[in-house]
Amino acid sequence: MPELRSKVYREIEHHAGNAMSKAEIEIILKLESGIIDKVERAQECYNRGFLKSKATLRASIFSLANQGSPQAQELAAKFLSEVELENMMHGQSK
Numbered sequence: 001m002p003e004l005r006s007k008v009y010r011e012i013e014h015h016a017g018n019a020m021s022k023a024e025i026e027i028i029l030k031l032e033s034g035i036i037d038k039v040e041r042a043q044e045c046y047n048r049g050f051l052k053s054k055a056t057l058r059a060s061i062f063s064l065a066n067q068g069s070p071q072a073q074e075l076a077a078k079f080l081s082e083v084e085l086e087n088m089m090h091g092q093s094k
Helices: 006-017 021-028 040-066 070-089
Strands: none
Touching: 006 040, 006 070, 040 070
């Protein structure tokens, strides 16, 4: 299994956090097509970067919802429902 340099893993996580697709990141970093899916650590870095960004964005939305923004409240309610459904599908409690 191929192994990448530490700097590449950090860059994968960084770009994933900016909502770049795996294919886009592979082009930017001049990596073999499909390598992110082939290397477990690269996939973990991609997922971590994407999820950290998602968490930061959701935190901002919840903050705005708590301040009374109707649009943010609607999104926050949608997120809560999605997570509740996901947890039920996987047999996990709230």
